[in-house]
Amino acid sequence: MGTLLRPPPPPMFSISQRHYSSFTHPLNTxxxxxxxxxxxxxxxxxxxxxxxxxxxxxxxxxxxSCLDPSVRSRFDVIIIGTGPAGLRLAEQVSRYGIxxxxxxxSPLSMFPNNYGVWVDEFESLGLEDCLDKTWPMTCVHxxxxxxxxxxxxxxxxxxxxxxxxxLEGCVSNGVKFHKAKVWxxxxxxxxxxxxxxxxxEIKASLIVDASGFASTFIEYDKPRxxxxxxxxxxxxxxxxxxxxxDKMVLMDWRDSHLEETSLVSRPVLSYMEVKRRMVxxxxxxxxxxxxxxxxEKCLIPMGGPxxxxxxxxxxxxxxxxxxxxxxxxxxxxxxxxxxxxxxAIAECLGSTRMIRGxxxxxxxxxxxxxxxxxxTREFYSFGMxxxxxxxxxxxxxxx
Numbered sequence: 001m002g003t004l005l006r007p008p009p010p011p012m013f014s015i016s017q018r019h020y021s022s023f024t025h026p027l028n029t030x031x032x033x034x035x036x037x038x039x040x041x042x043x044x045x046x047x048x049x050x051x052x053x054x055x056x057x058x059x060x061x062x063x064x065s066c067l068d069p070s071v072r073s074r075f076d077v078i079i080i081g082t083g084p085a086g087l088r089l090a091e092q093v094s095r096y097g098i099x100x101x102x103x104x105x106s107p108l109s110m111f112p113n114n115y116g117v118w119v120d121e122f123e124s125l126g127l128e129d130c131l132d133k134t135w136p137m138t139c140v141h142x143x144x145x146x147x148x149x150x151x152x153x154x155x156x157x158x159x160x161x162x163x164x165x166x167l168e169g170c171v172s173n174g175v176k177f178h179k180a181k182v183w184x185x186x187x188x189x190x191x192x193x194x195x196x197x198x199x200x201e202i203k204a205s206l207i208v209d210a211s212g213f214a215s216t217f218i219e220y221d222k223p224r225x226x227x228x229x230x231x232x233x234x235x236x237x238x239x240x241x242x243x244x245x246d247k248m249v250l251m252d253w254r255d256s257h258l259e260e261t262s263l264v265s266r267p268v269l270s271y272m273e274v275k276r277r278m279v280x281x282x283x284x285x286x287x288x289x290x291x292x293x294x295x296e297k298c299l300i301p302m303g304g305p306x307x308x309x310x311x312x313x314x315x316x317x318x319x320x321x322x323x324x325x326x327x328x329x330x331x332x333x334x335x336x337x338x339x340x341x342x343x344a345i346a347e348c349l350g351s352t353r354m355i356r357g358x359x360x361x362x363x364x365x366x367x368x369x370x371x372x373x374x375x376t377r378e379f380y381s382f383g384m385x386x387x388x389x390x391x392x393x394x395x396x397x398x399x
Contacts, residue, residue, distance in 0.1 A: 048236065048289035049275055055235075055294045060108045060160070062167055067101060067178040069200040075099045076349045078194055078204040080182050080217065082107040084115075085317025085334045086210030087166035092342035094173035098349055101176045101202060103194060111159040114233065114296060116248075119153035121332040130165055132158035135248035144254045154248045157331070178202065185217055187312045190356040205349055205356050206314060206364070213318040218307045226304035227384055228268035229328040231261040232275050233296040239288045257284040263328075264302055264387050271297065300328040303384045306374065310358070310365035316341060320368065326383040341368050 067073060077093055079086045082104040094100045122128050134155040140148045170177075180196035185207050193203040209217045243249065252259050260277035262269040282289065303325035307315055316322070316334060323330045344367035348355035355363065 048234070048292055049279065051289075051292040053292050053294050057112070058110055059106070060110065060163060060167070062108055062164065063171075064107060064167070064177045065171055065175070067176045067200075067202070069178065069180075069196075069198060073101070073176075073200075074203040075101045075176070076204060077101070077206050077208060077345060078103060078192075078202055079208045079210055080104070080194070080215075081209070081211035081317070082177070083111060083210060083212065083317060084162065084166070084331055085320075085338065086208075087163065087170060088335050088338040089208060089210060089316050089341060090175050091166055091169035091173065092339045093345050094170060094175045096342070096346040096350065098346060099174070099176075100170075101178060101204070102170070103178045103180055103182055103196065103202070105179065105181045107177050107179060111163055112296075113298065114159070115157040115162075115331045117155055117157060117332040119155045121336070122155060122157075125332070125335055127162065127165070127335065128155075130158055130162040131155035132161065136246065138248045138250045140250050141252045141254045144256055149247070150250070154250070182211075182217075185313055192312065206345065206360060207312070208314040208316060209319050210315070210317045211319065213301045213323075215315075215319040217313045218315050218319045219311050220305055221308045222305040224301075224304045225266070226301040227264040227266045227325075227388055229262060229264055229298070229300040229302055230269050230271060230274055231298040232271070232278055233294075233298060234278075234289075234292060235294040236292050237290045239290060241287055242285055252281075257281045264326075264384055266388055268299065300330075302326075302328055303381045306369060306377070309369055310361040312361055314341075314361070314364050314368075316368070321377070325377065325380040326387070337368060343367075 076098045077090075077100045079090050079100060079102045082102050086102060086104070090100045090102050117131075119128065119131065119134050122131060134153055136153050138150045138152060138154045140150070142148055178196065178200070180198045180200060182194045183197055184195050186193050186195070191203055191205060192207045193201050194207060195201050207217075209215050211217070251261075257280060258277045260274050260281060262274060300323060301318075302323055304321075306321040307319070316338065318330070322333055322337060324333070341364060344364045348360045348363055
């Protein structure tokens with residue numbers, strides 16, 4: 001759970017979750033003022049779960065270079081999906097002069113989830129200007145009497161700034177966009193193609209899946225026995241709050257109430273149970289929600305087997321296994337791995353255009369998942385499985 005606050009009157013309070021990179025407990029004093037209805041409604045589980053969010057999903061106003069589906073097209077790389085992973089890889093690969101096409105049904109839609117990162121991670125990637133709020137310190141409430149302070153700055157990612165920056169990089173490097181849904185991918189010895197729901201077919205030397213965990217384009221040799229992290233997040237107007245606005249609360253393990261974030265469970269914890277816990281915790285802290293600005297459901301598949309290595313479709317992001325098996329963090333890691341994968345692709349599909357087919361697939365998959373990185377992931381997966389086995393006198397497997 002996270003908190004995003006604005007000093008009264010009236011304060012903005014946000015409980016947000018450990019999302020696909022993970023946004024937890026941010027406190028924000030820079031939320032711009034906005035007029036919201038000050039109304040309280042009754043609810044079975046509290047005074048706010050039945051409120052409709054004031055903010056609605058938005059799309060960006062941006063001039064993309066779109067593909068003409070009537071023209072037979074061939075590229076070096078096709079990237080399925082325009083989330084952070086897909087756009088970052090497209091931006092990095094296209095820097096080498098490699099022809100890239102991104103395919104997505106809604107390429108200008110805002111990223112649906114909030115992300116939180118360590119500030120030094122985004123600084124090392126040159127993306128610090130994509131943070132809309134930072135906290136110089138973080139803290140973890142160990143119990144009702146002990147709090148651990150971490151001297152490491154944490155930041156909340158501006159979804160709009162990050163997407164705009166990645167889109168600008170893609171467009172300036174000549175990336176093409178096609179607004180469609182990919183139905184299937186087909187492969188020959190040295191070429192691949194995607195068939196879209198508008199009937200268009202696009203060919204390339206390499207297809208990269210960046211469409212998320214639910215993708216059907218990536219193959220596995222083992223059952224996908226993932227654990228699941230789930231949480232509910234809100235941005236709301238409240239009467240008052242007990243938080244220190246200079247510190248980001250990373251986790252709250254005080255015994256006097258349950259934290260609504262389920263770090264990992266198998267099967268997934270009920271979403272309604274998560275909401276009930278949020279209501280109970282806010283009530284315990286004396287926080288009264290006056291109106292709802294945004295809400296968000298967070299569900300993160302964690303752990304499980306890696307995709308089969310290698311295979312004809314490359315992957316990055318949620319479909320590639322890079323979600324941290326013990327924490328659910330992903331976005332900073334994915335953005336950092338994109339240049340690594342881009343280098344491998346460029347070396348294979350560079351000026352000589354000589355390395356294609358199986359040698360290409362072998363190279364890119366093993367650069368994304370070298371042996372050392374696989375071993376590290378196995379260690380983290382062990383940590384996740386250990387958490388699942390703990391019995392803390394609550395629902396089995398749930399923390």
